[in-house]
Amino acid sequence: MTEEYVIIAENLTKKFGNFTAVDHITFSVRKGEIFGFLGANGAGKTTAMRMLCGLSHPSDGKGIVAGYDILHESEKVKQNIGYMSQKFSLYEDLKVWENLRLYGGIYGMKDKEISIKMDAVLRSIDMQSEKNTMVRDLPLGWKQKLAFTVSIFHNPKIVFLDEPTGGVDPITRRRFWEQIYSAAASGITVFVTTHYMDEAEYCDRVSIMVDGKIKALDSPQELRKKYSASGMDEVFQKLAREATRKGD
């Protein structure tokens, strides 16, 4: 094996009754890669992501995340990944440092390790002076910055970002992507969903899900070439228009 894969999905499938939400998807993600996971609402992204995070059992197929089987070793999977959603999942009535302390503790970090790392990460995001600030008093952009920092505080092999930039202003959105780049540069694999198609261009590779299946997977450059499109928005429109699952 010349390349190290941190996500391997083989025919991963999830059925709810006779509805197949995720339909035999096969793909893999390399270490340190920024992987964009795109699709229309209802295409099956969230269901697929929940399986990869060990939160939902596949009906069929296989998945290995961070070296662990998502069906039989789901607890191990959870310990080795980070997760951040649009809702940020920070505790508003805890201080900045208390949030880091809490999540560090949950992921089994030692007190000493937590306190050493705390100062380093707060410095890196320029929030040392906010250490004792209640999270609810932070501006939205800072909360986002902190939420991402919390999600990779335990140094996971991979971080799942579910629409992390929804609703933030255009400058903050771009700063957030710089944070993503530096995490990827430090070896953390980034698995991200977004509805902003300019952000799809920032990914190393993207997949586009339509009706539970992966319809396209490649680098943004190759996808643009293949679909003779000027941008990922056009690629997405071309593929997702074919969807038969309506309305979602």
Next chain:
Amino acid sequence: MNAVSVNRLCKSYNGVKALDDVSFDVAKGELYGIIGPDGAGKTTLFRILTTLILPDKGTALVQSTDVVKDYSTIRSIIGYMPGKFSLYQDLTVEENLNFFATVFNTTVKENYHLIEDIYKHIEPFRTRRAGKLSGGMKQKLALSCALIHKPDVLFLDEPTTGVDPVSRKEFWEMLMKLKKQGITIIVSTPYMDEAKLCDRIALMQNGKFLRIDTPDNIVASYPYRLWAVRSSSMHILLDDLRSCQGITSSFSFGTCYHATMDETLTVEKLKRYLLDKGHHNIEINEISPTVEDCFMLLLKEDGV
């Protein structure tokens, strides 16, 4: 006569100014966009205009009717689609629609022509409970319910947030059709690309309107020449642009960076600088700014 007329509106929550001296008018039949990130004050403004909360200061008229004194009149002539799905989850699609028609003393039949285009997408699911609908279908049902009493003014608070690009496009096509029926529409969105579809837009941040104008005028008033820059190593290019003397701003925009420069720098000089830094396939093209470029410039001037 204006459909909406707002004069020096203020609203604070625990000392935080959600709305800070906002004034604007919306003409009858206009499609008016309020563009801004979360926390800009969009929802507070909508809730005052729909008579759900009271302003601290200032006045607002909807169809020449005061939102404080004559709130009950206003409620019968406006449609409101809040950002959060607010229909009855345990009523069916059909029951929700009938309920809203009845509350406004009308019938689904009477105004069916207004919602037909939208409702026909969800009609096959009319016996399904609203809570069991997918996101896109909920959005269509909410819009149908907000329209069923034929409102004069329609308020849509972030109807496309979290919605995929294809459904967003469909939703805006529906709004264009409603506009043709003469309904005044005020819509908020965090997506800058939707701004160009509005007649006029207000760019909002920190409780203030930074600019109000047509999308064309806003773009035309961008004061600098703007350049799209590309090279074979995009990741490093951003840092190199930032460290280049004379570059005054640089932001990522999909497949390229948008940059502005001062008079000390020329395209030739920049190209040479980037070549020296080891870049290949350098492309520097002058482009017209987008609304997003303009908004970022305003945010920078505002100190974000």
